[in-house]
Amino acid sequence: MTSQQAPSHGPKGKRAVWPVPLLTLSLAAAGLGGTYTSHAAVVPEAPASATRSTTATCVDKVFAGMTGPQRVGQLFMGGISASNPDQKRIQVLRQYHVGSVFLAGRSTSGTKATRSLADSLQAKADTVSGHRVGLLVSTDQEGGQVQVLSGPGFSTIPSGLVQGSWSTSKLRSEAAVWAKQLKSAGVNLNLAPVADVVPASLGRNNGPIGRYDREFGHTAAIVTSHSNAFAAGFAQSNVLATLKHFPGLGYVRGNTDTTANVVDSVTTSTSASITPFRSGIKAGAPFVMISLATYSKIDAKHQAVFSSTVIQGLLRKTLGFKGVVISDDLGKAVAVKSVPVADRALNFLSAGGDLVLTVEPNLVPAMTKAVQTRMAQNAAFRTQVDQSVHRVLAAKQQAGLLSCG
Incomplete structure (x- = not known):
């Protein structure tokens, strides 16, 4: 997300290559791009035929064993309050097989309490062919005014501007510590770093x-x-990172969480502000979050999150991103309020997105039912969804959430 008003959201120096076990594939070799390597095995986004790795076979095996609703559930991430989880909302996520959760709001209860919550959510994850398919548990742990989790065991993370004043080696080292804290709290995905370039001339008017x-x-x-140093630190501690908010929110004035019709009339597909995303993708970023703004010089007719020009054209084809494309919040954000709930999910997935984020889990039933209906009617959409499920399962394999051993 961008900031949830009192922001809760919303991803170089020398590129770091981390040592990995013999059985680990580099992100590039695994079809997830780049050279941050991870400590967990990585799988291709789609099954290869002749040279399948054992991990690819595992993803295929889990996918094959899933029911239709279980597959569709992997395409969604639902918000749960980090400080006061609502059991009814948790039950909705479980009922619709939702495969990822977002810890939202603010919690000062520390790592142990957060781990207890994460473990209780993981205990409800789906089992396929006798193997639990773990949940991606995410949050917004950027620093400054956007740090969901604090309290005993968590560092107080400074703002992005302060982090940007550090050497890249210091930031990478600190980010590895922050990621290790998240890992100990049961969080395996951070919706950070912020890769948006805000020109000095706009500053706080952005x-x-x-x-x-x-x-x-x-x-x-x-x-x-x-942003590369931050992401490399997270790769070192084996927590997935997310570059956001593609193709950049630095040149807008309105906040898409609280404002409709936010338009960037500056950014083009070759703007310098795209560079952090291009570089992060080359370095192996596993997730990219798509903005809810409209980019008039890239696709004037669609918000980025609903634009195949942005997602399939610029992000996938031009920049070569093969990982998981996650939406910014399609639940409460004012930027999408005029779009019917079901269409928010359908339009994002049709444009090439993989993982629908909604901070309001009660929207999940309408969204998943619409996706299932469209899949039954449209073979091309069904194929696209199957590829997205494979990408999400590949990310889970990378995070150690999927095992066929």
């Missing part, structure tokens, strides 16, 4: 990012080096 000092700096060079 509603979603600059207002809260969420940016690493005001130039593409600083944001690129530091």
Whole structure:
């Protein structure tokens, strides 16, 4: 998400390559791009025929064993309060086989209490062919005014602007510590780092990012080096990171969480502000979050989150991203309020997205039913959805949430 008003949301120096076990594939070799390597095995986004790895076979095996509703559930991430989880909302996620959760709001209860919550959610995860398919448990742990989890065991993380003033080696080292804290709390995916470039001329007049000092700096060079360092630290501690908010929220004024019709009339497909995303993708970023703004010089007719030009064209084809494409919040954000609930999911997935984020789980039933209906009617959509499920399962394999051993 961008900031949830009192922001709760919303991803270089030398590129780091981390040592991995013999059985681990690099992200590039596994079809997830790049050279941050992970400590967990990675699988291709879609099954290869002749040279399948054992991990690819595992993803295929789990996919084959899933029911239709279980597959569709892997395409959704539902919000749960980190401090006061609502059992009715948790039950909705379980009923619809939702495969990922977002810890939202603010919690000061520390790592142990957060781990207890995460473990209780994991205990409800689906089992397929005798193997539990673990949940992606995510949060917004950027720093400054956007740090969902705090209290005993969690560092107080400074703002993006402060992090951007550090050396990349210091940031990478600190980020590895923050990621290790999340890991100990049962969180395996961070919806960070912020890769948005806010020009100095706009500064705090930029509603979603600059207002809260969420940016690493005001130039593409600083944001690129530091978003990469942040992501590399997370890769070191084996927590998945997310570059956001593609193709950048640095040149807008309105905050898409609280404002309709936010338009970027500056950014093009070759703008320097795209550089942090391009570099992060080359370095192996496993997730990219798509913005809810409209980019008039890229696709004036669609919000980025609903634009195949942005997702399939610019992100997938031009930048070569093969990982998981996650939406910004399609639940409560004012930017999508005029779009019917079911269409938010359908339009994002049709545009090439993989994982629908809604901070309001009560919207999941309408969304999943619409997806199932469309799959039954449209073979091309069904194929696209199957590829998205494979990407999500591949990310789970990478996070150690999927095992066929």
